[in-house]
Amino acid sequence: MNASYRTDVVIIGAGPSGLFAAFECGMLGLKCHIVDALAQPGGQCSALYPEKPIFDIPAIPRILAGQLVEQLLEQVRPFEPTFSLGSKVDRLDREGDRWSVLTSTGSHIDCAAIIFASGAGLLQPNKPDWAGLDRFEQSSVHYSVLSKDAFAGRDIAIAGGGDSAADWAVELAGIARTVGLIHRRDKFRAAPQTLKKIDELIAAGRIEVLAPARVTELIGTASTLSHVKLNTPSDPERIIACTDLLLFFGLVTDTSAYERLGLQVDGMHITVDPQTCATNLSAIYCIGDAAIYPGKLKLILSGFAEAAVAARQAYGSCRPGKELFFEYSTAHGVPSVAIN
Template sequence: MKKIYDITIIGAGPVGLYTAFFAHIRNAKVKIIESLEEVGGQPKHLYGEKMIFDIPAYPSINGNNLTQKLLDQVNLFEKDLSLGEEVLDLSPNEDGIYIIKTNKDSYYSKTVIIAAGNGAFQPRKLEIDNANHFENHSLHYIVKKPENFKHQRVAVCGGGDSAVDWALTLEPIAEEVYLIHRRENFRALESSVSKLHASTVKVLTPYKILELAGKEHQIESLKLQQVKSKELEELELDQLIVNYGFSNSLGHIKDWGLKLSRNQIEVSSLMETNLPGVFAVGDIADYPGKVKIIAAGFGEALLAVNQALHFIDPNYRPSPLHSSTIFEGEFND
């Protein structure tokens, strides 16, 4: 007979991992399914070395270390984790138990919490004729090792948090850092923009890239155009980082009968979707007043787990939780 889980979590990014940890604290039988071969989601796979500034108690922490800390929490319990499995279908049987079909197996669960982040993601590329000639050499969409930019002249393109954060991260490493944005104002957090203007990063706004020039796979210069005046400028550099965001796809999730809005799942204030016993947390969840940061997703995880257990047993009332005594005696610090 197949094992029936209390809660199955789809997605093992930061919010999915924390959801699993809290569900274990509530003594639920938990299953985690992740389509990638490693946990950690976008912070691990796309921003492993990028500093993150919105995690409580950490002034800054990079994606790799955040993932490891969250995994350490989950590892306090015996976890049931399937990696490299994409969920293809989600549907209840006649008893109301959800059958979760993946590309490798089928699982049974009383409730489901979707923590799939932004779904499948691909970087939005620089639309210049010869850009693909320099990709993965001197044109980068993902930065894995900041030390590779040591003593280099680097230009970062974009106006969001990622672009501003990478410019600031590389400032003490690279020889020169330029930040190019096609608009005058940035979309990044106000505090990050203030740090940017106080830094040595050379800000070029509003400019757009017209041409890339170089030999073999090495960029040597950019031709820029001032958006308003149309004046042209040439910028000599060694490396180009493009942070234009990512195009996301919900994949099979859009076929599960969930109420969607702009590639997100609509949920109630208790993280409930329109499907009974199915909840959504993190970036994939949408509700009025949504704040799309990891810390907000952690709070959503607590609500979803408690509501999932209440769905299983309407008489369930969560006992007062004193986290300082959960593992009393196991740690000395």
């Protein structure tokens, strides 16, 4: 749907870093419009692992990724950012001292500054070439966990050898009826404490590890999966019950748009000045996992700090000639309509 907007800052990416950037801009009196290719805000935290716990947010010992997004949305709500969701940026045109942003849905956004908070770019699950896989994707095959409760009492098979597969095997062991962890090798690339927990769950009969093993056939009726056939060293036609198959083979990342839009890149990331988060383009900044500079740490808390830096740099583009006096949030708080 075509629409036109005029704002101070366009934030590209509605993940945690982008949402916090909108809050930081709001604290400086800047209006924001947020663009994201996904249909809902939250980035990977919402789309891939909303119920996965995060442990390294300062002063919050443990929070689910989806809850973090909810609290970030609550935090920024007083500043009333506008959104273009389910929309990608197709063009950036410099018009005088402002930018014109054209989205894939035909929207035009006029702004003074842009902050890229686009994470790892456009993400798609890496899918195996198994026969009939697409037949079960609408009901029985999953590439992320949106709700743990949806798997209560189900027979779950999880394929993959990294942290995501191992973490979800542990998380779902107390919810699903059965959990089978499938990997083509006999060793997993997961945190030692997770592997220790898996050993404990195996001993308790809550998880069965099938490794090395290779999926050879998906069995079911219509679009409903019932069993998976495996090739294992001891049984080349091992069949296990499976109502839901979770596939964690990584993500395919598309960052080609960065160069097309004129940004200087290093591999799959946008190069920035670490002191200002500035890119090679005037009044365009980059934060979070999309940004790269010497010593970069890919942590959510790093993205939060970069958001504060970029917002203050964007202020100069939005309010040229107006001096910005640094204030702590304790000095002036947030609008009275803010958090209850």
